Amino acid sequence: MGMRTLQVQVKEVERVNWSAIIVVVFGTFMALLNSSSVNVAIPKLMTVFGASQDSIQWVLTGYMLSLAVVMPAAGYLADRYGYKRVFIMALSLFTVGSALSGLAWNVSSLVAARVIQAIGGGVMQPLSMALIYRNTPRNKIGTVLGIWGIAAMAAPAVGPTLGGYLVDYVGWRTIFYANIPVAILDLFLAFTYLEETPSVVGKEFDKYGLLSSSVGFFCLLLALSKGASKGWTSPFILSLLLISAVALTFFVIVELSHPEPIMELRLFKNFVFTLSLVITSVISIGMFGAIFLMPIYLQNVMGVSAMKSGLITMPSAIATAVAMPVAGRIFDKYGAKIVALPGLAVITVTTYMMHRFSLVTPFSWIIWLLVVRAIGMGLSLMPVTTAGTNTV
Numbered sequence: 001m002g003m004r005t006l007q008v009q010v011k012e013v014e015r016v017n018w019s020a021i022i023v024v025v026f027g028t029f030m031a032l033l034n035s036s037s038v039n040v041a042i043p044k045l046m047t048v049f050g051a052s053q054d055s056i057q058w059v060l061t062g063y064m065l066s067l068a069v070v071m072p073a074a075g076y077l078a079d080r081y082g083y084k085r086v087f088i089m090a091l092s093l094f095t096v097g098s099a100l101s102g103l104a105w106n107v108s109s110l111v112a113a114r115v116i117q118a119i120g121g122g123v124m125q126p127l128s129m130a131l132i133y134r135n136t137p138r139n140k141i142g143t144v145l146g147i148w149g150i151a152a153m154a155a156p157a158v159g160p161t162l163g164g165y166l167v168d169y170v171g172w173r174t175i176f177y178a179n180i181p182v183a184i185l186d187l188f189l190a191f192t193y194l195e196e197t198p199s200v201v202g203k204e205f206d207k208y209g210l211l212s213s214s215v216g217f218f219c220l221l222l223a224l225s226k227g228a229s230k231g232w233t234s235p236f237i238l239s240l241l242l243i244s245a246v247a248l249t250f251f252v253i254v255e256l257s258h259p260e261p262i263m264e265l266r267l268f269k270n271f272v273f274t275l276s277l278v279i280t281s282v283i284s285i286g287m288f289g290a291i292f293l294m295p296i297y298l299q300n301v302m303g304v305s306a307m308k309s310g311l312i313t314m315p316s317a318i319a320t321a322v323a324m325p326v327a328g329r330i331f332d333k334y335g336a337k338i339v340a341l342p343g344l345a346v347i348t349v350t351t352y353m354m355h356r357f358s359l360v361t362p363f364s365w366i367i368w369l370l371v372v373r374a375i376g377m378g379l380s381l382m383p384v385t386t387a388g389t390n391t392v
Helices: 003-012 018-037 039-049 058-081 083-102 107-134 138-169 179-193 207-230 235-257 265-269 271-301 306-334 337-356 363-391
Strands: none
Touching: 018 039, 018 083, 018 107, 018 138, 018 179, 039 058, 039 107, 039 138, 039 271, 039 306, 058 083, 058 107, 058 207, 083 107, 083 179, 107 138, 138 271, 138 306, 138 363, 207 235, 235 265, 265 271, 271 306, 271 337, 271 363, 306 337, 306 363, 337 363
16 A cells, blocks of 8 residues: 555654544544444344345345455555545545435345445545554554554444444434434544645556456355355355456466556565464454354344343443553553463453353353453454554
């Protein structure tokens, strides 16, 4: 994402530009909050639209697939047109998508609106990390990313609580409408406090890289999301996996030969960066997997309301919010290992223990286990991510 420019600007930063950081935190929190709050509304949406579980899943799957398609292009767009301009455009798209989602009249219209949301959110998320590095001195990056991590990890945990309240007492449409005033405020802050970066002219757009990555990631994620329902050995899933393998192989070849690749795969030669990415991916899979499954388990298996299922996950959000800044400060002083390794151990043990959840599991035990697990995630994710990014 414009690494040469990024390195120069990081060296010039002498103090944290908190105004810009607040803009980024607002945008990240809003995008991730909406993603998780929609989960608790899925049973309600099935009833309202008379939809099957297979069709309603596209409200989540369509969003996820669209994120995967647009994320690789975020770096080129920001370098070519300026970080401030692209961030504001992405935030505006997310706002429009939120409004259209609230106005949806059937499953198809809701999925289409969610795709628009995802295009904006998919550009905002990678841009947020770059904006943080452009506005933070290197010796403070752990602390700032710890604060940013509150939005990145607490929002998915707060989302079910807020979504549950809105579904039970206000209406499912307000899950999307609630984004609009926050987004308008963040747009005002972005116009006011973000500084525009110079446009990098003369860059050759990697169109074949974008096309092959879009096809490859789309087919791969679609196969993974539909494998359980369609059958992992069905012709449909096997065809998707084959197309994905061919497209992503072509993508790797293109990226290694293109002078301005949309994704610099040579970064994987850096062992610390690669290890950081692997660990972050595993943690994220565990985090978002639990975020998706817990509302279904609590509502459909345990029989609690959407509001109560959100309240059960709320303490874990608070635990993450407390752990993140602490982990960032420890990272700035002592490095990643001293805080990340205990956090990873906690995640491993608590995630394994969650497989024993059943119809008779006490709510107090569920809450306690989720809290301890959230502390482990708060201690490990940002230090690992920051260590990998700093090596670049």
